[in-house]
Amino acid sequence: MAKQIQLGKSDLYVNPIGLGTNAVGGHNLFPGSDEEVGKQLVRTAIENGINLLDTAFMYGPGRSEELIGEVVKEGGKRSDVVIATKVGPKFVDGKMLMDNSPAFLQEEVEKSLQRLQTDYIDLLYIHYPDQDTPKDEAIGALKQLKDEGKIRAIGISNFSPDQLKEANKDGYVDVFQGEYNLLNRKAEQAYFPYMIENKISFIPYFPLASGLLAGKYTKDATFKDFRASLPYFQGEAFAQNLDKVERIRLIADAKGVEVAHVVLAWYLTREAIDVIIPGAKRAEQVLNNLKTLNVQLTNEEIQAIDSIFHV
Template identity: 35%
Template sequence: MKRKLGKNGPMVSAVGLGCMGMSGAYGQSDDAGSVATIQRALELGHNFLDTADYYLAGHNEQLIAQAIKGKRESAFLSVKTGQLVSPSGPGPVSGHPDYIRNAVMHSLQRLKTDYIDLYTLARIDPNIPVEETIGALSELVAKGIVRYIGLSEASSASIKKAAAVHPITALQIEYSLWTRDIEAEVLPAIRELGIGLVAYAPLSRGFLSGEFKTPDDLKDNRMHMPRYQGENFYKNLQLVEKISTLSTEKNCTPSQLAIAWVLAQGEDIITIPGTKRIKYLEENIASENVQLTKEDLETIEAIMPAGIVSGSRYPERFMNTLNR
């Protein structure tokens, strides 16, 4: 299944592949398995590959380069930039034009390509007017090394300012049964501007798969996120169990139901569930075959209305980087 990315963007796979987890974000890396998974996605016609220059200091881009060697035209490369890293995790954000111009050249080298399809500002830098950052990105488009510009985790106000400088093709932001903050302001704003939505974490970092039964099942950075801790974990698990029951009735997995719900929210939405295993890639892609009726959507809404989830998306120190 292909969908148009924004009113002026290209046709891309409705279910793409988020590659972050291939570089140690969730458990051990498996480079060989990850390369095979990326290549399988391309074989199946699912061309949207999402990465960032800060995923394990460029490791993720190098991994993708290995996987798409000789297949560049089959892949749509979505690359995020502007998030610095530190030994303790995500560091400050930079939207400085000089930083952007330098970062893109390094990405091109690691990806072994002469252009990036969608280049996305990962976060809005509060110290640099977004218009200046978008101005630098538009220069890259004029040079032909970037084809489309994206934003991530931006407020409706910042999106409008950015779009006044150069067309914005896509907004990448967390959107799932668990995370629906964008429905109030951001989603209406991007629809008014003809900007496509790239929904990340449609499975809420795997929790909606139903595979996690206790907090001890999480051995990676998810254990530091409020939704997966203590009492919040068990409250949220009750919601997942209800979704699992409904998925059984629909003859699909809980993951497929969750992804199908995201896709059902509009033809202008694509989603990028992450995995490093072919098994889960194929399961996620099969979500396109799950047909949700009006009654199904009403049932899901009754089980999991907006705002019902316990706990915030990120630890408090990271929440101020969102919706800028």
């Protein structure tokens, strides 16, 4: 069993490898995905010591929460699982609108509790900022829900550094989720110092840069989905990034592990990061992600990776 890590200053303790569940019932993101395969993926995670399940209303929308609720209920041990979910946005006339108003947040938390078939959510995030609501007011609404026992920890996602500081004016924010990987290290300057100073856990999303940092691709690969528009998949940048990944492969090969394991292990050496939540589409990928915990990087290797992907 992996050592449990405290999330920020909250009372949540988790395996450093969590599970991102956007492929579990996230039919709007992965059309045609098999719900039973998704549920088995969650079962495999729980059975093998992964206790942080990261979901969101956006995945489905709502369906991911429902499937996770079913699996957790059938297991009968709610207290063994740390469920993180994100409220918002709302859909009006087919348009996606952000809303951080206290009334909306409180209403959405009640709906999430029903979908998850639980009476409390361990970590509740505001998924996206809106333009109007003062951020400390939005967090105040979550603090009230925490005081009522409906949520245990408060998170925010996709907020700018200034919005984060406004949200945390009273020191209530426990976790921040944002984009960070070896190809996009802006968060190291923009967020990490504030996180460390305020004991807020930074949880990175897109940790493997849509598979590029997993060592899956060759220079003749072509993309027709959302990856085609990402800057690190473009022309010369793509070729240079693949060369960098090959340098990581040398470290991985020497350890008898995969490139992804080395990359994920490197993130866990960052002071601001307590846990990572790689996604998976199949149960065997969940087990594979857990191999990250066996990777011990030397100081020389940590510095070498840092310099290969120098900002």
